Amino acid sequence: MERNPLRRQLQLMRKSLFDQGYLDEQFVQLEELQDDTNPNFVEEVVTLYYRDSARLVLNIEQALERKPYNFHKLDAYMHQFKGSSSSIGAKKVKAESTLFREYCKSGNGEGCMRCFQQLKKEYATLRKKLEAYFQVARQAGPMETACRPK
Amino acid sequence: MEVAGEVLQSGSSQELHVLAVDDSYVDRKVIEKLLKISSCKVTAVESGARALQFLGLDGGKGSLGFNGLKVNLIMTDYSMPGMTGYELLKKIKRSSTFREIPVVIMSSENILTRIDSCLEEGAEEFLVKPVKLSDVKRLTKDCVTRGETEGKDGGRVDKRKLEDDNHTSSSSSIPSSPSTTTSFGCGLATSELPLSPMHSSKRAKLRDRD
Numbered sequence: 001m002e003r004n005p006l007r008r009q010l011q012l013m014r015k016s017l018f019d020q021g022y023l024d025e026q027f028v029q030l031e032e033l034q035d036d037t038n039p040n041f042v043e044e045v046v047t048l049y050y051r052d053s054a055r056l057v058l059n060i061e062q063a064l065e066r067k068p069y070n071f072h073k074l075d076a077y078m079h080q081f082k083g084s085s086s087s088i089g090a091k092k093v094k095a096e097s098t099l100f101r102e103y104c105k106s107g108n109g110e111g112c113m114r115c116f117q118q119l120k121k122e123y124a125t126l127r128k129k130l131e132a133y134f135q136v137a138r139q140a141g142p143m144e145t146a147c148r149p150k
Numbered sequence: 151m152e153v154a155g156e157v158l159q160s161g162s163s164q165e166l167h168v169l170a171v172d173d174s175y176v177d178r179k180v181i182e183k184l185l186k187i188s189s190c191k192v193t194a195v196e197s198g199a200r201a202l203q204f205l206g207l208d209g210g211k212g213s214l215g216f217n218g219l220k221v222n223l224i225m226t227d228y229s230m231p232g233m234t235g236y237e238l239l240k241k242i243k244r245s246s247t248f249r250e251i252p253v254v255i256m257s258s259e260n261i262l263t264r265i266d267s268c269l270e271e272g273a274e275e276f277l278v279k280p281v282k283l284s285d286v287k288r289l290t291k292d293c294v295t296r297g298e299t300e301g302k303d304g305g306r307v308d309k310r311k312l313e314d315d316n317h318t319s320s321s322s323s324i325p326s327s328p329s330t331t332t333s334f335g336c337g338l339a340t341s342e343l344p345l346s347p348m349h350s351s352k353r354a355k356l357r358d359r360d
Contacts, residue, residue: 033187045176079258087174
C-alpha cells in the first residue's frame, strides 16, 4: 500500500475505474508503454482520443438527424469510433458502440438513438473521471509500475 | 552481428524499419510507441496510398523511403477508407521489388474469411486489435531472426502461401522441418523459433479476444 497520500489516492482512483468497468486491459497495455522518456503517454493518447473522436460523435449526431437513417453510414462511423475507444481501453463506451452497431445491422433506428444517448453519457463520464485521474497523477509524480487490477 | 546488419541494411544500426499504416490517429500513436519500445524505427502513414508513395511503388525511387531507409516490415490496418489493408497487401505482394517484405494485417474484426484471404494473399500474420506489446515484440524479433538466417544461408526459401495444413491442423501437429512454412515465409527453422505456438497464435488470437 502506498505511503504517499497522493499516490494512494491515485491507486484507489485507478482501482475504481477498473472495478466499475470503465476501463479494461487495454488501458493497462498503454500504461506499460509509459516510461521516463514519455511519462504522460497515456494522458496524451486519451487526450488525442477525445479530440479525434469528437468529430465522429458529431458525424453520428448529424446522421441521426436525417431520416430515413443511413444505417450503413452510421455503422461505418461507429466502427471507427469503436476502434479508437477500444484502443484506449474504454470498456463501457466500447460496449455501447457494439450495441449501436447491432442496432444498425438490424435496422433498428430507435435502438440506435437510445443507445447513442447512453453512449454519449458514458463517453462524457469517462472523460471527467480520466481528467480527474490524470490531474492527480501529475501531482503525484511517476508511479513505480502499473498494478494489475485483478 | 555484422551479418544481420548487412542483411537489414538499416544504416549504421541494426534497427528494423517498420512502416505502419492506419487511418486512426490514436492507433498510429499507439503502434508507433509499441514499435519504438521494441527498438524499431517507425514511419507511420495514414493510408495505403501514402504507404505506396513512401515505398515508391507509385513510380518513385524504390524501397528506400524518403530518408533512404529500407523497410523491413509493414503493419497495416485492414479497414481503411480508399484502399483497404487487403488491397495494399495485394499490391505489395504483386510487386517484384517489395513482395519479400513481410506484411502484417491488423483488424478489430475477427472474421475468418477475411483472415484466410489475407493469409492467402501472403500476409505473414493477422493480428486482432488492439495490438499488444507482446505481439509487436514477437513480430519484430522474428523479423530480425529472419534477417540473420538469410545472411547465413545466403538466400531463403521463397513461398507465398501458407500450406493448407497450417490453417486447419491443430498447433501441436505442425512439423518443424526447414522446408515447411513459418510465419515469416522464408522456411527458416532455427531451433529458437517457436513454430507451433506461432501458428496457433494466429488462430488462438482470434479466440482470445472478445
